[in-house]
Every structure is written in structure tokens, then in C-alpha cells.
Amino acid sequence: MIDCSEIRPLLSAFGDGELEPPELLKVARHLAGCPDCEREAADFSALGAGLRDSYEAALNAIPLDGFAEAVQARIVQLRPSFVARFQRWLASLDDQFSPALSFASAAVAVAVLTAIVLTPYVRDYMSGRNPQIAANAYHHLNAITQEPRLPEKMLAEDSRAVISKLESENPAVAVWSEPHTDTTVIWLPDQQAGR
């Protein structure tokens, strides 16, 4: 019997029809025999209907008369962006130059730019100075032979994570970087816990 805790995170996607077939079957079978999860799935469905009603009502209350005109008034005052003007200029070139000439010009420009941009890189490669690629190849080889076990030689010295967002219902959540190892710790004590 599959544990409810494994099924619940999938109920949302199940109701949306977004699960892959194996997971879909797993959830469907579980729901057939679990009234709690079945009730939760039904709650999500009711919530969806309530949300749609709620938003439709709120949207219907917003007067949109004159909205399109207001947008037009702002657009008319705009000066086209540089990119837009450049692209419109390019489009106008179609009318002035023959296809053959334009393709030939493009080919020459590509060839010149290729030579300029790649020359230093080619020089490095030919002289064997390419530590970045060599290191990447080593890591890739290591991963093939060892993953998904921990590759024991490859533990980072600097473990500090950069957290851009954290949301939690737990009022006691704490985050710190361990000063000795820079390991980032996220602490979520149970609210009845003593420590």
C-alpha cells in the first residue's frame, strides 16, 4: 500500500491532468482506496471552482470602457524603440537590395566575424592551453563511473549557498552559515520541540 504522504504532493497535478501515466495510475489506484486523499482531491477541485467564480466576479466589476483607447493614446506618444526602428529599417532594405547581393554581403560578414572572434580561441587550443575543457572532461568521466553515489573526492570546501527566497509557515525557521565550513543550514524545529 502506497503511503498517503507520497501521494498527497501529487494530488494537485493529478487533478490538473499533468502527471505522467505511471504516476497517474499510482495516484488513481490509491484514491480508489483512500477516502482521506479522495477528499483532499475533491477539496482542490472545489477550490478551483470557487477561485474561478471569485475571479470572474471581480473581473466583471472592473469597467473596461475606454481601456483600449487609453492604451492607444499612450502608444501614439511613443517613439519606437531603437530595436524596433532597426528592425523596420532592415525590413525596408528588402525593397532596395536584390536577394543575391544581400546573401553575399551576409556571407562575407559572417566569415570576417568568425575569423576575428575565433582566432584567439583557436590559438589557445592549438597550443594546448585549455585547462577549462580538460577539467570538464575529467568531471564528466568521474560522474559516469561513480554517480549517483557520492563522488568522495569531490567535496566542495566552500559550501555557502545563496538563498534568494525562503517561505515557511514555521515561525521558528532559522538560516545560518556555519562559520567553520561555510555550510548553509536551514533549521525548521517542530514547534513542540524542546531544543
Place this chain on the structure above:
Amino acid sequence: MRKPSRPEGDEAELIERASKGDAEAFGVLVERYQRRVVGVALAVVHNQDDALELAQETFVRAFQNLPKFESRSSFSTWLYRIAANIAIDFRRHAGRHSILRGEEAEAEIGRLPSSHGDSFRAVARSELSHRIQEALKELTPEHRAVILLREVEGLSYDEISEVLQCPRGTVMSRLHYARNRLRVVLKDLDRD
């Protein structure tokens, strides 16, 4: 699963003309999509006046960037992406998306512009609708955007991923988080 659709027929022609600066052609697109764009903005910022202003800004920015729009993707998805980005940025700069709990949440709700807050209550057709609107204030703008795009606009996870420019897995997690959060808040509101 519904797939994003390419602009067809007259819409493709309208987009082509508008991308060359035809404001009248763009006006037709505005009228076609205005309600949905306002809806996306409203979901995120939860204020009627702000939603209208942000929706206008969305269309202005869309007009400026139309030459970059590639017709092999859905125009509505592209438009929603602009709307969602503008609205979420607006909320972020207003400093109203941080974690809020308990008394902090109540105080923050009280500080929100209230001039049109009553319009939600006035037009709510049911008690559940009203409570859902209150509960939605507890979500972050990103979570409100994802739940609206799914429940009201009916976008697939792939489409939402494209609109919000985040991985599909993130869409799935955020939807689950948002729905559970709403269930919890609605239960708490029930008890009050």
C-alpha cells in the same frame, strides 16, 4: 493537454501589421485580450486601479516589443508573460511579498490601498468567493499568478512555465503549495 497555439488567420495578420507600427491593428488585439491581461494583473496585485494601470503598461510594452515576437509561439502566452513580470515586479518594489504571518499579515492587509477593496466584497457572489479573496492575500504574488493562470485561464503547466519563465517542476510545486495554503487559510477563516 492543451498546447499553446500559434496565432492563426486574422490574428497573425494583425500581429504582423502591428509589429510594423500599425496602431489600429494593435488596437484590435488590445480589445481582444484586455480582459485576460487585466485578470492576470489583478491576480497578482489584488487591487483594481493598480491592475488597470499595469495592464495598460503591459500592452504598451507589448507594442514596443512586437517585432521580437516569434509567431511560432502563442501570442496570449507571450502577453501573459509580460503582464506577470510587470505585476510581480510592481509588487516586489512595493515591498509586499515578504513572508507574512499572523499579526504582521493583518497589519499589512490593513495598509493595502482600500479605495477599491470593497469592490471585491460588493461583487462577490458567494461567501466562499469572499473568503477566497481574503485567503489569496496570504499568498505571494508568484503563487497567486500560478494559481490564477491554472484555475482561471486554464493554462497547462508547460504554458505556465513559459509565462512565468520557471521550470515545470517549480510550477507543480508552487501550485501544490498555493492550493494547500489556501485550504489551510480557508479552514482558519472558517474557525474565526
Place this chain on the structure above:
Amino acid sequence: MSARWSGVIVALAGLLVFTVQARAGNKPGGHQVIVSIDSVMAADTNEGIDRRLGAMASRLRTLPFSYSTYRLLKSEGKRTSCGQMIVFALPGGRILHVAPRAIDGDMIAMELVLFQGDRPEMSTELKLPNHAFLILGGPRYEQGMLIVFIRADAPGVSGPPQIDNPTTPVEGPPGQ
């Protein structure tokens, strides 16, 4: 816009992007990431430190709360790619969703969502150095508490300076 000129612009842009990517050794989206989860129970039951913990033991000792027992409960590794979410069932019933999003230099951007049953308990967006640990701890587990090491390895991506782990590697179940 003219298809011909579009083709020119795209070709030039593609060439520049290819060159920059090649020089930087950067990997485009869809990069493979191996996520390893080691769940440890910490308790005051005087059983000592599980030798299978390896280098993790030194990290545990630096935490503000010290225990007389650290026991490895479960070790699991899964391979995924940027943009794909994977799910781990933790001891005690919690579920952890991990979704790597992108590789940024030597950092792996990812989103984590922790569920306790059907209740989302925590959601975070962060960047972790390649091959580095993040510790998630605090929930009660049996006589002690649960500490989870979350580690991400992106093959082919450089990482910060590395140290050798002198102890026996953990033998967990094969990834899926």
C-alpha cells in the same frame, strides 16, 4: 521582418553565443544534475557517530546542537536535469521536492519545497556551489531529530576548491 536579414542576424548571434559558450565552458539549459539526500538521526542515546557518515560527521559536529548519536537513516541519489523536478521521501513522512533550475557559473540554482504530509512546510530558492552540501534540520524524528544533507553535483561544471574525504563513501541505494 525580412527572413533573409533575420537569418543573417541569427547566424551572427548564434556564432557569437557559440564562441562565448565554448570559451566559458558554460553549459546550456537541460544540464544534468545529481541530487543526493542523506538523512541522519541525531539523538542523545550515546551510540556514537555512524562511520558511514564520512565527511558529513565533521559538519554535524559544527552545528550548535551536539548529540551523542548520529545515525545515517537513508541515503538516496537521483539524476535529473535542469527544469525537471524530483521527489524524495524522507524518514518520518516528509517529502522533499528538488528542482534544479540552471547552472550559473559554478553554482546550481534550484528550488526546494518540503512537505509535511499534505502541508507545505518550507519553500526556498537558492544557489548551491557545485558539489556542496546544504543542511536542512530540526524536525523531530523518533528519540531525536532529523538532519538532512542535500547535495547537488553537476558533472562537467567546475566547482569551488575541493577537499578529499578520507572516510568510506556512503553506499546508498542506486539512483532512479
